[in-house]
Amino acid sequence: MEQKLKKIVIAGVGLIGGSFALAIRSAGIKAELVGIGRDPESMQQALALGIIDRVAVEAEDAYGGADLILIAAPVAQTGGILRQILPFLGRDTVVTDVGSTKADAVAAARQVLGDRIAQFVPAHPIAGRELNGPSAAISDLYVGKKLVITALPENQDASVRLVESLWKMCGAQIHFLSPEVHDAVFASVSHLPHLLAYALVHEVSQRENADTLFQYAASGFRDFTRIAGSSPEMWRDIAMANRDALLHELDAYIAKIVSMRSDLESGDAESLYKTFSTAQYARQRWVDAIEAAEKDGCAAALTKKNIF
């Protein structure tokens, strides 16, 4: 099916959109790859790097006649981009996205697309790098990584299968969740830790003796706060977009540390030990499992590459 594609549009050719373009091209996709984005310099860079075949400036030129449109811009822009797409949205065009929150993307899409919502297949690749922009794009960013599709009841099977097959070509492992479950899961294992890391660095940075504190912060602090190096705009948008789930996770976490505080204050070393050792054991099991899965994923990806 994917070999019949003639035109694929990447709306936002940064790390995520650019890596998708490089990956499907290197997997054998012959379609014209058209880029469109807010920053002309960035688009010219993507063109010069051979990530896309051409840059479109006007919405009609970009989106008209497209087989697939990938929206790879910060989540808060999804609605606006869909509004630009709508007048030129072909009857058989499939639109997908890469946003870190899904319920809000679906709500925006329902509002903008109305009875054409069936053409929007929401997705989220669980991959990234500490670098941004087209120059950070690499063809193997998604190899062995998860890609979550939060398909809608209105989606046609063929549309979902198209999105699935393109991401499989990138080497990703496809998972299906509802938008609500997706958002609850990522509130817990991604959005909450980001907020907690920002909170710690902010707390330290506001102290009178901040310079002394930072002077003695070592590798543990550095790892713990690595995600506080992420884009504040992006994470503000994610936090606001996934507010209810994130509030729920924050409340559970606050209750947990208040309970550990009480163990510490009352000198209940045994209870603290139990919490620490349960956590350490659970983390070790998880690390063992992902390391095993990564090995399998790499093996599968290598086999796959030999096919093309």
Add this chain to the structure above:
Amino acid sequence: MEQKLKKIVIAGVGLIGGSFALAIRSAGIKAELVGIGRDPESMQQALALGIIDRVAVEAEDAYGGADLILIAAPVAQTGGILRQILPFLGRDTVVTDVGSTKADAVAAARQVLGDRIAQFVPAHPIAGRELNGPSAAISDLYVGKKLVITALPENQDASVRLVESLWKMCGAQIHFLSPEVHDAVFASVSHLPHLLAYALVHEVSQRENADTLFQYAASGFRDFTRIAGSSPEMWRDIAMANRDALLHELDAYIAKIVSMRSDLESGDAESLYKTFSTAQYARQRWVDAIEAAEKDGCAAALTKKNIF
């Protein structure tokens, strides 16, 4: 001064004590290096690896006639080891330690050593690896790393200078703090993050859908929780030993995330953004500074190696 040393005792020859022994030997120290420890197998391993010259089993054999004794065991054992040392403590012997908390080590030393407290010079190397035991010991563990001496008013200058010069030989940068300031600083930038990381993994591991949550946890979660892979015994002891400072930090942190929760609930995206961006900027400045310092440290260490 350090070239006159004839006998140096390492009480606890694991990663920290073993790396100290390897580093001072490779820096040219000729003294006999004697190891003593609770685990006979581990001591034999340290001997076989050439980290120490011999293993002592009896306290008199180990500590008698020592010029320097390094206590490199978990902090809760400091008092017990000092009790074993006391009957054989020479008049000119200097005792030092490597504990992550200092006020408790000083209190234990004052209680055990009484009017011989001047011979105890408390110290804390800010270095580690994810591995433990003698086989993890490496001679350059401390190169460019900080070594904090929390000298006591009773310490003689010569004793402090001896500890300082040995750690300088290991490539460490020497810093001086009071035990109380040391403990407050590390409660903030080390002990609190450990507790927070354990708390997050524990919270996730206790959920009904823990398997699903761990399945979607990615590299951000992994970095954030890396320190929750640390020894639960060690961190229980550190938390209990530094309880007051840690409670203080926990309260400040809880207040911070409660305030961020309130921004999130009321939809104050601007305030959240301000917190995130202040934190991101502060962290970037800090990372830039340590990367510059690491370069300088390595350059200095390389120069130093050429001297020997």
